[in-house]
Amino acid sequence: MIDKKRLLDEFLELVKTDSPTGEERNICDLLTKKLVDLGFQVTEDQTAETTGHQAGNLIAYLEGTKPEAPTIYFTSHMDTVAPGNGVRPRVEDGWVVTDGTTVLGADDKAGLAALLEGIRSLREKGMPHGPIQLIITAGEESGLVGSKSLDPEVLKADFGFALDSNGPVGDIITEAPSQVRLDVRIEGKAAHAGVNPEDGISAIQVASRAISKMPLGRIDEETTANIGKFQGGSASNVIPQVVEILAEARSRDEAKLKAQVDKMVQGFKEAAQELGATAEVEVTTMYPSYKYGESDAVVQTALAAVKKVGRTPNLLASGGGSDANVIAGHGIPTVNLGIGYEEIHTTQERMPIEELNKAAELVIALIEESQK
The missing domain is CATH 3.40.630.10 (Zn peptidases)
Known part of the structure; x- marks a missing residue:
């Protein structure tokens, strides 16, 4: 035809x-x-x-x-x-x-x-x-x-x-699936890495601790999560004060998606609290x-x-x-x-x-x- x-x-x-x-x-x-x-x-x-x-x-x-x-x-x-x-x-x-x-x-x-x-x-x-x-x-x-x-x-x-x-x-x-985007800002404290590192709080260390504990990749057949962007620091001799992270989670089940996002947000917040830093996490639903x-x-x-x-x-x-x-x-x-x-x-x-x-x-x- x-x-x-x-x-x-x-x-x-x-x-x-x-x-x-x-x-x-x-x-x-x-x-x-x-x-x-x-x-x-x-x-x-x-x-x-x-x-x-x-x-x-x-x-x-x-x-x-x-x-x-x-x-x-x-x-x-x-x-x-x-x-x-x-x-x-x-x-x-x-x-x-x-x-x-x-x-x-x-x-x-x-x-x-x-x-x-x-x-x-x-x-x-x-x-x-x-x-x-x-x-x-x-x-x-x-x-x-x-x-x-x-x-x-x-x-x-x-x-x-x-x-x-x-x-x-x-x-x-x-x-x-629905997709949720997480924009994360970890703020620690800058210090000289060789002279007084104990006075600093490494934002990279905080972020790394959080990420190492959270479930990522294929969570189940309906749900995935990923850290897509990680940037921060300025020089090898400076304890990094700020790290910014872009992450996402997806699921075809809304309850599972909420649970995964909650775990990711909680991971950043808990790691920051443990090490004396702050974590700001902005959560945005990209599409249903x-x-x-x-x-x-x-x-x-x-x-x-x-x-x-x-x-x-x-x-x-x-x-x-x-x-x-x-x-x-x-x-x-x-x-x-x-x-x-x-x-x-x-x-x-x-x-x-x-x-x-x-x-x-x-x-x-x-x-x-x-x-x-």
Whole structure:
């Protein structure tokens, strides 16, 4: 049902349009034109004023020919990671690859291309459909800042799908964790390391003691924790007064997440107290978790659509977050779908053309199955 050559050409056009996160203006304008040409009502929100990015999110709406059908939505993001300027893609043995100097940007321009081609094909063939909303975000690669700044009042869908996961078409991410960020500042007391070290309190020692006692890494099948950044001190002959730490915890179970964060906070506080230092810990929830079962309409639709395009559905739990977490947190049931890109966030990134085609077919099938 799709035009495979047109899809490939559009994907190549998108990946050659520079859009490293924060610099989304060109891709935003290109997508706006494409969506208007497809008959969507398109609005760019004002989130750029708060995110500092060049562009806001695109909110697009297409009236349904079956207005009684549920309103579904799709989300993909317009930005890429670095190095993402001057992408020179080439087609090679059934793959789209880079020249090795940049990422490809299939994350998430494969999702965008599949979405555009799927809806274009559906419109050309006059297929009936319910109302469709698109949420095309900026700043996904900068910590989901676009979706996190999104006004939930613009969300009009009953349920929807993120086209933004690795794994083949057929993978359905029905569970994803919440993430909590910990910004920690340990303050001890400076002193000369050779003359009077006993007068100092090493912030590095305090932090090290705390970290050595806390559970980290894989806590259980649902929960992880990590110390991602540790910096402090100035010279070998100075007892370090300040250390700053960036840490995180994730879990698909909110009670487990709270327990893990509490242990980490307590670890820093106790070590500081033991050694006569202070510990300030700022705890921020970065995004919520989501979890859906086979009885939920969003999962039922995804299962039926995957089967319709000839694939075997694979229900999965993820350890990562996406715009799906944020939008699901606003009460719109959402699952993330595999679209087949590989080696993302590296200069070896590649996109199987077969998966690109199948992803566009899946968009059509999702729209069809959502009406049943």
